Amino acid sequence: MTTRVDIQKEYFEKLKFPDACVVCSKENPDSSLNLNTFITINQPFNEPMFKNWQVNVPVCTEHKRNITFGRWISRLLFLSLVILTTVAMLLFWSFLQIQNLWINLGILVILLSIVIFIHSKLYAAPLLVESFSYRILFTFRDDKLAEKFAKLNGVNKVYNVFNQDREI
């Protein structure tokens, strides 16, 4: 399960992380990693395009390597899905002979949204950072770590995957 912690953007600068690896929860990890919200599909409309919220999170050396590797796999996976979709589309078009540009573009947008959705399900990051209106959402794979993070930042409520809150 995953647990989400919402942080108000005005407190973002003073954000504190528990001194534990975000992947394995090992205490006093010897490394850190920059995570950012750069290019999220749910970028709030009131923010400039590509506004980048960056956080430096503690992670152990071993998992830093895993995450970096995972990111590359994720990018490759995304690229292959896009190529696959494009090829499928081209075959589909030549088969159906649809001449209307808007219908074609519509189908492409729908297919690409499906690709983004499937991709987000295939690759689960240990910590997801999303910008959402006046809050930054932190989704942790580790529930305990999420609670620690919330307490450390004066937040007394966390959310589960169904968006139900619980007091901590």
Ligand SMILES: [Zn+2]
């Ligand atoms: Zn670790």
